Amino acid sequence: MAEPQAMTTLEIKVKPGSKRPGVVREGERLLVAVAERAVEGAANEATIAALAKALGIAPSRIALLRGRRGRIKLVGVTGISAEALRARIASLTDASVSLEAAR
Secondary structure, eight states, X not given: OOOOOOEEEEEEEEETTOSSOEEEEETTEEEEEOSSOSSXXXXXXXXXXXXXXXXXXXXXXXXXXXXTTSSEEEEEXXXXXXXHHHHHHHHSXXXXXXXXXXX
16 A cells, blocks of 8 residues: 655745736745636636646645635645755745746
């Protein structure tokens, strides 16, 4: 039987309907700006895709744990160690990681 993977949690802030989509560090948390509006889960789906792209992991490795209807969300990340995840977050500059190439 396969051993369950450890999950690292991140608190993020989401800005739906943004004219400038991207991921940026905002102190201890990440700000994920997405063009999609918060209608029928579109912004949540876009948030997971944007976060996965910025961190270089598959979207299937990210789960929305809390905050489906709010801007502050708790996500769980699997398939990567907490140390490696922290390093990837630290490598993000305070300048936005553009998501325009993903479109």
